[in-house]
Amino acid sequence: MKADLLIHSAAQLCVIPPHNGGPQRGTRLGDLGIVEDGAVACADGRVVAVGPTEQVRADWWAPVEIDASGKVVCPGFVDPHTHVVWAGGRAGEFVERIREGDLCGTKVADEVRAIVRTTRAAPLAQLVAETRSRLDRMLAHGTTTAEVKTGYGLSLVDEMKILEAIAILEVTHPITLVPTFLGAYVVPEEFLEDPDGYVDQVIEMLPLVACPGEAREGPCLTRTLRVPFCDVLCDEGGFTADQARRVLERARDLGMHLKVHADRFRPWGGTRLAVEMGAVSADHLASAPPEDIRRIGASDTVAVLLPATSFGLALHRYAPARAILEAGGVLALGTNCNATTSWCESMPLVIALACRYLQLTPEQALVAATLNGAYAIGMGGEVGSLQVGWAADIVILDLPDVQHLGYRFGANPVQQVIKRGRVVVG
Ligand SMILES: [Zn+2]
Structure with missing residues (x-):
């Protein structure tokens, strides 16, 4: 044949x-x-x-x-956690931190807000072009499917611009993109005095971003885009477990699937919340307490580990991968490609880090970077x-x-x- x-x-x-x-x-x-x-x-x-x-x-x-x-x-590698749509960069800040001898003291939320400023200021074409060059490098390093989060907009109009960039790239770039709405990434500058007010606004954005084409009048590029996932950063510098729960409950009511940035720098209740709410994945977990590792191990929530983040910040704490496996959990690996903590487009590098700092064998890391990554973004049965x-x-x-x-x-x-x-x- x-x-x-x-x-x-x-x-x-x-x-x-x-x-x-x-x-x-x-x-x-x-x-x-x-x-x-x-x-x-x-x-x-x-x-x-x-x-x-x-x-x-x-x-x-x-x-x-x-x-x-x-x-x-x-x-092909499946990268289940990226923030790849942004404009600008923080190289100057990185160099300054090296001079100060304090890479891990980086104020991550302030850094994100700086990228929000440059992303808001960038025209759509620039945002698409900068993102496309990153996707090209991801493809060259073997990634054929990637989750991609919003979150450098943090207002309805700016989050919509990011979704429009994703819609353009989805039809013009070979990598299959799986969009996630991360309006609750950090509290934007204009809401620093009123974080709960911002949570209210994210909840109002949700029905509009779930099917962004329907929110626009006239023809638009996001017409056919679907945003299957909603994510919340539940950690220091992000949102409390109670705030995260409010966003996730509304998203679930709208039929979206859930993800949580959980227990990244501090034990914050995110892993537990993700399991409780039946999230598809809980990501980071470097500071998740042992009892919550046992919970995720007994659940169907995929533990997405992002060792390039610890490496990027020169931190010595990595997620307890072995304990997750011993608890029976589903483990996947991602780059967490973003502008502040982990500008990493290479899944092979993530595998190399996972072998050293997560103590995975190459065989385990390869499955975590393909098959299990697909199940972390609802693509099982199709890729991986x-x-x-x-x-x-x-x-x-x-x-x-x-x-x-x-x-x-x-x-x-x-x-x-x-x-x-x-x-x-x-
Ligand atoms: Zn992330």
Whole structure:
């Protein structure tokens, strides 16, 4: 039979199978389903066959064939936590902090408000262009699906501008984008004296941002955009658990799925709140207390860990990944690409950090960066595994063995990226 693309002779083809039709839980994390001398055939943007080269080639041929001898082939990375839409940067502040010898003393909320100012001031075209260059680098590093949060707007008109940028990029960039509304990121300057007043305003924004096209008169770019997730930063510098609950309850009533920035710098009740409310994910968790780690371990809420954030701030505290796995939890990895704490576009670097500071094996980190990441953003069953019928989102790594992923760092191991069956990098 004829396929569109056939990748063959891979030293290791990592299928990354779902377990019981879902993510890989607890200490069972790390099942790569490796096929040696493996092949994968794609047609109409989907995987149509996967297995030993000899077997796949007996049934399929394709006008485009890629010889992956000596290489690792795996699903495209799924980055389940980014704030990639912003304008400007804080490089000057970063250098100043180095001079002061105090990187970890960064006032993160003030830094976010500074980026809110430059993002509000930027025309839409500039916002799209700056974001596009980041997405290009993410794609070059193997990310084929990414969650993307608003939150550098913090007013209805500015959050709408960010959603418009996402709508443009969604149809013009190869990466599949999954939007999240993060109006409750920090309290904006104009509400510093009245944080509860800002929470009221976020709650008023919710029905308008859930389906942003319907909020606009006349034709607009966000017409077809859907925003499936609502997130709240429940931590020091963000919102209290009570404020977060008010936002999340309204979002849930509107049919949105929930996410929480939880227990990032201090134990703040965010992990517990996320589990209680049935959130799809609780993210960060570096300061989550042991009893809340046990709670998330027993739940379906995905623990999304973001080691580039601790690294970015030169902090020595990382999330208790091993304890999450021992408690039976679902663990995923993301870049947290943002303008203040973690301008990181590379999932391979996140994997390298996870191997060192979260004590994950390369196999565990790879599943957390693909299959489990997909389940953290409602994309399970579609991306993150090379299953017949799933999206043909594939990366070819110039590595002889998966154990080199994480072992090596700093250089980009990604040689080619295939998105929906089409070569988009390399
Ligand atoms: Zn974040």
